[in-house]
Amino acid sequence: MSDRLSFETIQKGNYSGHRSPADYVVKDARAWQKLWEQTHSNATPEPNLPVVDFNREMVLGVYLGQRNRGGYDIKISDLVEGEGHLEVMVVETTPGLMATNGLTQSYHLIKTARTDREIKFVR
Template sequence: MRAAALIVGALLLSACATFARQGEPIDFSTVDRGTHSGIEQAGCCVIQTNEQFAALWAELYRTRHPEPPMPVVDFDHEVVVAVFQGRQPSGGYAVEVQAVRRIGRRAVVHVAQTVPEPGDMVTMALTAPYHVVRFTRPESGVIFCGSPAGQGGEPAF
């Protein structure tokens, strides 16, 4: 079982490396990024409606008051993608959407994670890193490479 998991992981990494060299870049912009979200589980999600975005926004800021105003997104033409690293025991952790590329009719979102090395000087506070971006709606879905919780696009909240 463990060998099978290693093989699947290696194949996914190989596929992500292939995706990184293919397709055309898609411009994206950061909606928000930080280290303290209300979402404590690692994951990723694709937001396609105002209702989904409002639910994400409320969960993202449930630990902050006042909640900042939610940006206006034209979901007829754009999607919002969010990645979460989950609750971490200290500072020094980060998650970032590094690139979005169009391959065929899909968008491939490349995610990078930062983890502190043993002995690094970090804050001793719980963190929950996240990155939320928006880009032009792809014709046929979104694929995540290097995401905190696998290749899916299921809501993490």
């Protein structure tokens, strides 16, 4: 039987300094600082780093990569605890016929209870 886990969105946006598609599991402050700086490398001033208690929590992040128009989105919709692993359910959205022109880099950062289980990102 699978259990759903709670999570809190740290930040979700359409513009970041992260140009390539990627998934992240962050379990320490140094890696969190680095990911936050990369995410906001195009922002002035850079927003303050949100506090995460890495003794009890971890950060999960999904990045869609750079797209050449608006309407693209990525989000973590659910966390499902399975036998020996944690599934991160990821939803990607593509634009319809009407979309803005311009570069976008959608992302979603969450925090949830720390686990040592294998983490699988599922699309």
